[in-house]
Amino acid sequence: MTKKTEVTVEEKLRALYDLQLIDSRIDEIRNMRGELPLEVEDLEDEVEGLKTRMQKLTGELDDLNDQIGNRKNLIEEAKTLIKKYSEQQKNVRNNREYNSITKEIEYQELEIQLAEKHIREFKAQIEQKKEVISKTKERLGDRESHLKHKKEELDSILAETEKEEKALFDKSEEYAEQIDDRLVKAYKRIRGSVKNGLAVVSIERGASGGSFFTIPPQIQMEIAARKKIITDEHSGRILVDPALADEEKDKMDQLFASI
16 A cells, blocks of 8 residues: 655645545435436336236236137037037937937037137136236336336436546545545544535534534634644534635535536
8 A cells, every 4th residue: 555645634634625525526416316226227127027917918818819729629529529429319229329329419518518608708808818918018118118218317317427426436536545544434434424424514603514513612713723633522523614615615616617
């Protein structure tokens, strides 16, 4: 690891505040994307789920049509047997043979009735499936269209911000190199523990930025002296004086404008 050049407390404070401003800008870029990446991911999952459902429904529809085909074949076979038995009845030798053939004919007629009943049921199921498929197809088309729109929106934001975000990441690492590891770790720890990611804040109207707790005048003077790193006793954030903050904001605004 490259040995860091010894720097003053004021230089550390300036570097810390600059690092905060850079990281906050990166946070802003991410906020611009907002929930879009998650929305796109959810929509992709939903579209995939609807496609799977369409495949399943189409498979069930094919199966029902196959079942109808099987029943129609069964009906034709039964009709052929009925015709055959009817011819046999003309040549029977006794009542027993006649009755036996009659029972076979009646059985085949029942088979036809049952097959026709099944066909009606299958056709009703097909109509229901077709209705579900139609609604699912409509839903799929809507979700695919919405996904396309959201992807375009996300791609547009990424195209606008990707270059800036990469440059800011590089700058963030560059400024972190100006600060000793202990301070960088403390900074990252504080950033990770607060909702807005602000680990370094300036004093505003006698209080820590974003806080209502007043900082005693003596502490304010010490902060303005820039001789040591001072943290807010309530939030744990590192504090800088307003003058330093304004100077670094102007410097960082110029940096951001150049990226």
